[in-house]
Amino acid sequence: MPHRTVLIVDDHPGFRSVARMLLExxxxxxxxEADGVAAALAAARALHPDVLLVDVNLPDGDxxxxxxxxxxxxxxxxxxxxxxxxxxxxAGLARGSGAQGFIPKAQLSCGAIDAxxx
Amino acid sequence: MSGLGRAxxxxxxxxxxxxxxxxxxxxxSDHPDDPVEIALLKLLVGWAFLYxxxxxxxxxxxxxxxxxxxxxxxxxxxxxxVDANTALFATAGLLLSNVAVPVSFSLVAFPTGRxxxxxxxxxxxxxxxxxxLGTLVLALLSPARPDEPENLLAVTRSREVADAAEAAMGIxxxxxxxxLLVALALRWRASSDVQRRELAPVxxxxxxxxxxxxxxxxYGALGVDDVALRAVEVVTMLCLASLAxxxxxxxxxxxxxxxxxxxxxxxxxxxxxxATELRDLLAEALRDPSLQVLFPxxxxxxxxxADGEPVPLPAAGGGRAVTPVDREGRRIAVIVHDAALDRxxxxxxxxxxxxxxxxxxxxxxxxLRARVAEVTASRARIIAAGDEExxxxxxxxxxxxxxxxxxxxxxxxxxxxxxxxxSAAAPLLDGAMAELEAALAELRELARGIHPAxxxxxxxxxxxxxxxxxxxxPVELEVPDAGRLPRPVEAAxxxxxxEALANVAKYSGASHARVRVERRNxxxxxxxxxxxxxxxxxxxxxxxxxLSDRVAALQGRLAVESPVGRGTVVRAEIPCAS
Numbered sequence: 001m002p003h004r005t006v007l008i009v010d011d012h013p014g015f016r017s018v019a020r021m022l023l024e025x026x027x028x029x030x031x032x033e034a035d036g037v038a039a040a041l042a043a044a045r046a047l048h049p050d051v052l053l054v055d056v057n058l059p060d061g062d063x064x065x066x067x068x069x070x071x072x073x074x075x076x077x078x079x080x081x082x083x084x085x086x087x088x089x090x091a092g093l094a095r096g097s098g099a100q101g102f103i104p105k106a107q108l109s110c111g112a113i114d115a116x117x118x
Numbered sequence: 119m120s121g122l123g124r125a126x127x128x129x130x131x132x133x134x135x136x137x138x139x140x141x142x143x144x145x146x147s148d149h150p151d152d153p154v155e156i157a158l159l160k161l162l163v164g165w166a167f168l169y170x171x172x173x174x175x176x177x178x179x180x181x182x183x184x185x186x187x188x189x190x191x192x193x194x195x196x197x198x199x200v201d202a203n204t205a206l207f208a209t210a211g212l213l214l215s216n217v218a219v220p221v222s223f224s225l226v227a228f229p230t231g232r233x234x235x236x237x238x239x240x241x242x243x244x245x246x247x248x249x250x251l252g253t254l255v256l257a258l259l260s261p262a263r264p265d266e267p268e269n270l271l272a273v274t275r276s277r278e279v280a281d282a283a284e285a286a287m288g289i290x291x292x293x294x295x296x297x298l299l300v301a302l303a304l305r306w307r308a309s310s311d312v313q314r315r316e317l318a319p320v321x322x323x324x325x326x327x328x329x330x331x332x333x334x335x336x337y338g339a340l341g342v343d344d345v346a347l348r349a350v351e352v353v354t355m356l357c358l359a360s361l362a363x364x365x366x367x368x369x370x371x372x373x374x375x376x377x378x379x380x381x382x383x384x385x386x387x388x389x390x391x392x393a394t395e396l397r398d399l400l401a402e403a404l405r406d407p408s409l410q411v412l413f414p415x416x417x418x419x420x421x422x423x424a425d426g427e428p429v430p431l432p433a434a435g436g437g438r439a440v441t442p443v444d445r446e447g448r449r450i451a452v453i454v455h456d457a458a459l460d461r462x463x464x465x466x467x468x469x470x471x472x473x474x475x476x477x478x479x480x481x482x483x484x485x486l487r488a489r490v491a492e493v494t495a496s497r498a499r500i501i502a503a504g505d506e507e508x509x510x511x512x513x514x515x516x517x518x519x520x521x522x523x524x525x526x527x528x529x530x531x532x533x534x535x536x537x538x539x540x541s542a543a544a545p546l547l548d549g550a551m552a553e554l555e556a557a558l559a560e561l562r563e564l565a566r567g568i569h570p571a572x573x574x575x576x577x578x579x580x581x582x583x584x585x586x587x588x589x590x591x592p593v594e595l596e597v598p599d600a601g602r603l604p605r606p607v608e609a610a611x612x613x614x615x616x617e618a619l620a621n622v623a624k625y626s627g628a629s630h631a632r633v634r635v636e637r638r639n640x641x642x643x644x645x646x647x648x649x650x651x652x653x654x655x656x657x658x659x660x661x662x663x664x665l666s667d668r669v670a671a672l673q674g675r676l677a678v679e680s681p682v683g684r685g686t687v688v689r690a691e692i693p694c695a696s
Contacts, residue, residue: 012517018525022532057516062575084524085516086562089572089584105524106558109531 071098164194182231288339426487626650
């Protein structure tokens with residue numbers, strides 16, 4: 001599994017810290033965190049991570065909006081959506097928004113992300 | 119007899135004598151301006167105005183039209199003084215000969231007796247200047263002709279000057295008459311249908327008279343030959359006489375028409391009729407298409423129409439009048455109508471009195487409709503409040519327990535990664551993780567059942583995709599991406615599909631289902647069709663009966679067709695006009 005840099009986007013600090021711990025323990029670099037759509041887009045442009053791990057529900061919009069905003073930029077990071085809600089509709093919405101896919105939060109791991117990106 | 123009545127009789131007698139004096143001066147004159155036939159005609163016109171005026175004044179003392187008509191009749195004979203054989207009277211006649219013109223112009227005050235429009239005022243003011251200052255200057259510049267008594271005011275002996283002054287006066291008078299015609303035309307254009315009906319006879323004859331007058335003064339000024347001048351003068355007289363008659367006709371017709379209209383209305387009211395038809399009947403009887411019938415509701419300050427919808431009363435002024443209808447001391451309705459109808463006798467009140475029972479019925483119907491509308495609105499509000507509460511509950515679950523349990527699951531997984539498979543803790547951790555996974559799954563299911571977040575965030579299409587993906591049989595979705603629907607409609611449609619698909623899974627034995635959403639004529643049409651065994655009875659607690667209430671609260675309809683052996687169709691039709 002290749003080494004990757006990740007930006008975690010979620011408005012729950014508790015989830016951000018545990019996700020950071022999890023991804024770093026698998027050897028990936030978490031280069032930053034953001035708590036909303038605008039902050040995520042700004043951080044993505046500043047930090048150039050490989051992957052954006054984005055929560056579906058954000059205070060100033062939703063994760064699909066992040067993917068839609070980045071989809072026309074070939075240099076932009078790949079977007080993977082996640083949520084503790086596990087709606088079967090999310091996978092279709094994620095693909096439709098230009099994201100790589102959707103992972104339920106409880107099943108988060110570097111391997112799961114990598115499987116979507118590869 | 120009242121004081122006013124005595125005064126009017128005295129005026130009538132004085133006017134009669136004044137008219138006879140006018141005729142006598144003309145007959146005795148050694149230099150008559152008019153032949154005796156014309157003088158007789160003028161006498162009749164003057165008297166016509168005088169007595170029509172006195173009649174209107176007596177009948178409608180509050181309306182100044184009577185006073186104006188009477189004044190026209192009285193000043194009418196003043197020009198006749200020029201025929202007097204003594205210099206003093208003849209000179210006075212010269213000075214006063216044109217006063218009748220501005221007084222006659224005041225007839226544009228019809229039908230209220232008030233001169234309100236600025237152009238009307240300007241034309242009348244101009245006519246007064248013309249009739250006083252203009253006439254004075256003309257008198258100063260016009261020496262008597264050889265056969266006339268001396269003009270005591272004349273300051274010149276020159277006939278040329280007098281002719282020029284006369285021509286100037288004539289043209290100015292013609293312009294004033296033209297101004298009056300324009301004022302009448304503008305007034306006509308700005309009038310409502312009801313006002314026009316009232317104005318028609320007076321405006322028609324008045325325009326003719328003003329036009330004839332304009333021709334007359336210009337002809338006079340230009341010295342057109344006598345025969346043509348006489349002809350136009352006679353036409354003018356006839357127009358003026360018919361103007362007086364038109365006033366009388368207008369007044370009488372209002373009463374006659376009112377009586378006939380109310381009689382017709384009473385005949386029509388013998389048939390049973392709907393509340394909205396009553397308005398049409400009254401509008402027809404009063405010939406006011408803009409008429410509204412509004413009803414008060416107990417405990418409410420505003421008024422409602424026959425359909426129970428609130429309608430504001432018109433502001434004061436603005437040409438609309440409100441006639442209240444009371445029964446046994448209680449307000450049962452108000453009729454909002456063209457203010458011009460208030461002058462048509464007691465027409466509105468008579469019509470209201472004739473239809474008081476029908477109005478009472480219509481009020482009850484309107485009250486019922488208003489109550490139903492209230493209940494419908496409150497039912498929709500209750501459902502919306504319930505939905506909002508469910509949304510909040512789901513969000514609380516999501517932000518609270520769900521987040522903590524997800525974090526816990528991830529931490530457990532990390533811990534498991536650091537524990538050797540051979541360790542005694544390993545099976546304990548594996549068991550805990552499995553338990554937690556199950557708990558999370560149940561919690562997710564619960565939260566989604568309370569209210570699916572994707573519906574709020576992304577609308578009906580994505581939410582239905584989720585439902586279809588979780589369904590136990592293949593579901594074909596046909597949902598156009600036509601923008602969001604109102605929230606309550608989306609929620610109702612979602613729960614209808616959710617419940618229908620749950621029934622497909624539980625009872626139908628179907629191999630396939632199809633969900634179709636369509637927007638048509640301001641309605642959302644939702645249809646769930648399966649190829650199962652059919653025979654579903656919506657009345658027997660299938661969960662659809664609760665949804666039927668939810669759909670009905672949005673004034674929609676839910677129908678279930680389920681012939682045995684031929685599948686089931688659940689169809690909801692929900693208006694989304696909000």
